[in-house]
Amino acid sequence: MRATFTPEQREIADAVTSLAAGESSSARDALSDPWRAPGCDGPLLRDFGLLGVPESAGGIGSSLIDLLVAVEALGRRLVPSRFPAHAAAVQLLCGDDARTDPLPGEVLDGRRVLTPAVDVPGTPGWADRVSPDPLVRTLVPYAAQADGVAVLGPAGVWIADPAGSTARQSFDPSVPLADLTLSPPERVVPAGAGARRATLVVAAELCGVAQGAIDLAAEQARTRQQFGRVIGSFQGVAFPLAEAVTARKAAWDLTLYAAWAVDNGRPDAEIQVHAAKAAAGRAAVFAAERCIQVHGGMGITMEADPHLFLRRAFVLDARSGRGSWHRRRTGELRIQARRTVPA
Amino acid sequence: MDFDDSGSDLAFRQEVGSWLDEALRDVPDQEELSQSDREHWSRVWQDRLCAGNWAGLSWPVAHGGRGMDALAQAIFNEEAAVRGAPYPLNGVGMMLAGPTIIAHGTDEQQARHLPGILRGTEYWCQGFSEPGSGSDLASLRTAATRVDGGWRINGAKIWTSNAHNASRCLLLARTDPDAPKHRGITYFLAPMDGFTVRPLEMINGDTEFNEMFLDDVFVPDADVLGGVGNGWTVALTTLAFERGSMALNLWVWARQAVDRVVDLAVARGLADDSAFVDTVGALQCDAEAVRIGSMRMLGESRAGGVPGPETSALKSLWAGVVQNANRLAVQLDEAGGVLLDGDGAAARMRRYLRARAHTIEGGTEEVQKSILAERVLSLPRSR
Secondary structure, three states: OEOOOOHHHHHHHHHHHHHHHOOOOOOOHHHHOOOOOOOOHHHHHHHOOOOOOOHHHOOOOOOHHHHHHHHHHHHHOOOOOOHHHHHHHHHHHOOOOOOOOOOOHHHHOOOOOEEEEOEOOOOOOEHHHOOOOOOEEEEEEOHHHOOEEEEEEOOEEEEEOOOEEEEEOOOOOOOOEEEEEOOOOOOOEOOOOHHHHHHHHHHHHHHHHHHHHHHHHHHHHHHOEEOOEEHHHOHHHHHHHHHHHHHHHHHHHHHHHHHHHHHOOOOOHHHHHHHHHHHHHHHHHHHHHHHHHHOHHHHOOOOOOHHHHHHHHHHHHHOOOOHHHHHHHHHHHHHHHHHOOOO | OEOOOOHHHHHHHHHHHHHHHHHOOOOOOHHHOOHHHHHHHHHHHHHHHHHOOOOOOOOOHHHOOOOOOHHHHHHHHHHHHHOOOOOOOOHHHHHHHHHHHHHHOOHHHHHHHHHHHHHOOOOEEEEOOEOOEOOOHHHOOOEEEEEOOEEEEEEEEEOOOOOOOOOEEEEEEEOOOOOOOOOOEEEEEEEOOOEEEEEEOOOOOOOOEEEEEEEEEEEEHHHEEOOOOOHHHHHHHHHHHHHHHHHOOHHHHHHHHHHHHHHHHHHHOOOOOHHHHHHHHHHHHHHHHHHHHHHHHHHHHHOOOOOOOHHHHHHHHHHHHHHHHHHHHHHHOHHHHOOOOOOOHHHHHHHHHHHHHHHOOOOOHHHHHHHHHHHHOOOOOOO
16 A cells, blocks of 8 residues: 555564563663663664665565664664664665675674764765765764774775774763774775665654654643643643644654655655755754753753753764755755756 | 555556646646636636546546545646646535535435536535634534525625635534534535625735625525534534645645745756755755655555544645745845835735735644644643
């Protein structure tokens, strides 16, 4: 049926939602203690590693949307698992349709955890736009907790062991971030749609973060009483949350469509990916800010959870090309397309 | 999840496209026409739709339609909108009156009205809103009192598109002033003899809407639709068809609004300004979200689901894109658009002013947000 989730996609969402709901560790833990792998980290890496991996890269023909459905479910609960980063790294490596050799089995079954490196310090876009390659990357998640790095550069993609790694102070401590220095790669494979695929994994997590923030805000609006009424009965409270619903729906629809466009090699895939990432970042930051606002005074305390959504939203909005860069690329491509329209 | 047309949908789209290309061959660009010329072409277009057997595309075969589903109707509307086809002059008849009569009418009512709508000989308008009842439709006060053989109706209606061309009106009136407000309403298929119709001049100079005054208008019992006192339920059916049909090709208008402002900026050499590029990026995100969201809505409805409150999100996004794109186009004009004798400036201002209606008509922006708050977020009613 056109434009509906398959039964398998619904099952994936249910399975990951159950795993996330049973998770005892949270994004909050990392505020006081160093990041530790949550209990679901291993099962996710082991059992869901083939989602979205094309057959040419050793997959079983799962669509990119299958993976995004799983990642979105994790984003809702801010699960501090390495799975989304690992999945983005895998996607970065398997964007070349002409690829003939599968990815290593130990990567696909999660024994070797990878992390993506696609952002260059001081530039807003993907690393493949920066030439010559300065061989440094920033905003690399879980660098110290991964077994290798999937790197994007102007010549293509490769798996690296970084020559140097500097831990940075992450705004979201449940997502440790590092700067990496790299040696020139010995062998690079064409990136193809790798950057697009990896970016959509980030967009899907952002859509989940937005939904989680909306759910938390709505719960507060339904229960918190002032002036003898629950505050959600005031339009001044309710309407911004309705706007967050609209922005999040737009972002998720764009993300799903972009994934389909990339998987099917559509000519509009590029602009759709940029639009999805831009919209997802905006939706998540907006929802998290509204969530803080709805919580009133408690919303600006460390004790309440809304700031956790804001932290994750910011970190993801900045990764894989900043949201503002994706929005500008969307505008540039839209205008460029009209310039070439026959009169 | 697959966003392509299936084989049969694609074949239908091609059939529709070929017919439209031929039928639109002599039709001028509607954007450049005066209102009276637009209305002329709307009438011509309505006749062509009827002659081509498209008027009852999604009506059941048993009622003279082609028995196709909402997705097929969407494909037709999309293809027509993409080509800039005129609005059919009897949209209310085809999309609202016909389907509502099919859902709630007696055999006799169906036999009396449906053939005329399909032939294009019976034009309809929608008498719901009143000067005192806009968003709070159920508070309507037009009163119907029992007389021998029918009802005598007194009151006023407003925002009635096409009343000056219609012979029949989907009319809501209060038949029981003592009942709770949703219970005392009756739905009439009223002949418009005795209606006084007066055009309303809008802020852009157009007169597409009317006021209607009913002074002792007689409507026979045979024109009660769905039973006395049951009008609210029947009205909800019409409103559901209205929402459904509106959502079908909104995305095309959103895309065209963005196309127009980009083309204007390119022609003026203003398209490289970074603030403009960023704004276009944001508009493009929302415009595409309307298109994709519409596809998902139609997919759900073909899979047997009922379109949910998310429709309100689509309407809200669409209104925002069209309003913002049209404002931006005006602002690209000399002196910010206030010099109306500039090339094309008056038309752009007309479109901008018309777009202000998008957050008012078909459920205000505030009503859409209330629907999302109550039905998606489970917040209490705020009104």
